[in-house]
Amino acid sequence: MSTPFFDAVIIGAGAAGLFCAAQAGQRGLKVLLVDHAEKVAEKIRISGGGRCNFTNRDLDPRAPQRHFLGQNPQFCRSALSRYTPQDFIALVQRHGIAFHEKHKGQLFADRSAEGIISMLLAECADGRVQRWQPCGVKKIVFSAPDAQGTGSSSYQIDTDRGPAQARSLVVATGGLSIPKIGASDFGYRIARQFGLPLVQQRPGLVPLTFDGADWAPYARLAGLALPVEIGTGAGKERMVFHEDLLFTHRGLSGPAVLQISSYWQDGAPLDIDLAPGIDLPAALAQAKARSRKRVANELATLVPARLADAWAGTDADWQRPINEASDKALARLAAQLARWRLTPTGTEGYRKAEVTLGGVDTHALSQQTMECRAQPGLYFIGEVVDITGWLGGYNFQWAWSSAHACAQALPMD
Structure with missing residues (x-):
């Protein structure tokens, strides 16, 4: 049996991964979304007391450093200015999800976070995204063009459900916070495999x-x-x-x-x-x-x-x-x-942290596309990157914005 080929394989079916897959699929790309957990988007499901604080009206993309931190918080300016809270609010409204502002610009679903998850899955379905879940990733191999410069680069992904090949690989695996819902260091391991620098991780919003x-x-x-x-x-x-x-x-x-x-x-x-x-x-x-x-x-x-x-x-x-x-x-x-x-004397650690500080060094990524500067076709989005928002919907907005920037940049045939 031949190995299925995709325009993009996205690893991680959380907020960033789901949204990136949906946006890329709706552009006409053939997308595979892979996640090791049985359920998608557990962090969305438990966030905001089960109602998902999905964005914040007060975010000012002209000055993102006010609400974000990292070694280079200015990195997030480009993505946040191109996909804003108002853009995501419009999507929520289009799906008929009622929401309210709690305070300080924090927006929550009126009923349940399940509404946001269902919306993201519906968007993926509209983009004909294939999902392999639960499905662990065993190995990733990069193939560069041959010595004569013919052919194209691609990624071979060995999974529990068999191999897949893709022109682009998107890492949306999140951070280390809340291991009981499946958090792991997998994204950092991929970064190390391809020689990307990492900023020391520690629990945030804890x-x-x-x-x-x-x-x-x-x-x-x-x-x-x-x-x-x-x-x-x-x-x-x-x-x-x-x-x-x-x-x-x-x-x-x-x-x-x-x-x-x-x-x-x-x-x-x-x-x-x-x-x-x-x-x-x-x-x-x-x-x-x-x-x-x-x-x-x-x-x-x-x-x-x-x-x-x-x-x-x-x-x-x-x-x-x-x-x-x-x-x-x-x-x-x-x-x-x-x-x-x-x-x-310390913190409650990753088991109670809402986010992970640190991650993939932004100096190794393009702020316009989220692609690695030194590794063609490899992208990192969401929490795995060294960008962390304040409490109050900012981290979800970073997930949506970074995913959108990546999805719009993924190449097609």
């Missing part, structure tokens, strides 16, 4: 953990959420977010911590304002002048009661009526709440 003994006073606050200002770094490297923080038994989570985790460096402290927008010294001074309630009771009018009780309980000077507390003690209380400085 909860942060703290030493058990040091965290004990705060562990009882698990489940408490409140708006904060959180920052890390110094000078030009300083990054600050205004989001909700969530206490956990092992440390801190919530949107504020997930956002800052992508910028946090091992050993660096965090600065957290637990009462942003409140003049704590003035508020506590006014309470002292008019009240005989305990410090914790007055503090509970400014921050959540559980936090007020826990915080006041850490110092004997705060465990008394506020009118009996010294000005110095109240000033110290206000300063600590406004700038709680603490140093995480």
Whole structure:
């Protein structure tokens, strides 16, 4: 039996792979989509609490570095400017999927992420995309033109379902985050096989953990959420977010911590304002002048009661009526709440990380096509590339935009 030939084989049936396959197929290319998992797009399925935060209206493709990071965040400008959130929104609307904006431009499906997955599969069907799934890839071999320059380059892909040959190979295998749904280092292994440089990978958009003994006073606050200002770094490297923080038994989570985790460096402290927008010294001074309630009771009018009780309980000077507390003690209380400085000991790792930082070095890729500069016909898209977005739909938009750039560039006969 002869080996089937395709214009493109795409490895990875997640957000980027599905969308790239659909777009390429609808251009008239013969496309094969391969994935080792039994189900497609598990990351879409579980994202956004099962409703898929599929893009963000606030993305500004003229300044993508504002919402993306990597060694060269400017790399994503070209793809994001050519396929925008508005383009993907139009596709969602064309498929009749109802959606809503949660806040800060974040768009979610009204019902279920399954609607987005069904849409992508329908788009693939319109492009007559062939899918082999579950199907592992065993080996990839590149064949260059012969010494006389005749013939064309191609990729031989050996899979669990037999061999396939393609003019172009697209790697859309994602990163290392959430291994229980099939994440692996396969894309990085392909990059190494073809000599592409990699940027060190680490978990991103991930909860942060703290030493058990040091965290004990705060562990009882698990489940408490409140708006904060959180920052890390110094000078030009300083990054600050205004989001909700969530206490956990092992440390801190919530949107504020997930956002800052992508910028946090091992050993660096965090600065957290637990009462942003409140003049704590003035508020506590006014309470002292008019009240005989305990410090914790007055503090509970400014921050959540559980936090007020826990915080006041850490110092004997705060465990008394506020009118009996010294000005110095109240000033110290206000300063600590406004700038709680603490140093995480680590993260919850890839098992709870929403994305993987690092990946294929963008200097090795064309920002217009996502093709490797030194390896013809090999493309990398989505999370496997060293481009990572903020929380809030930005990473899905990068998947759609990078996939679209690649699909439009794939050559035909």
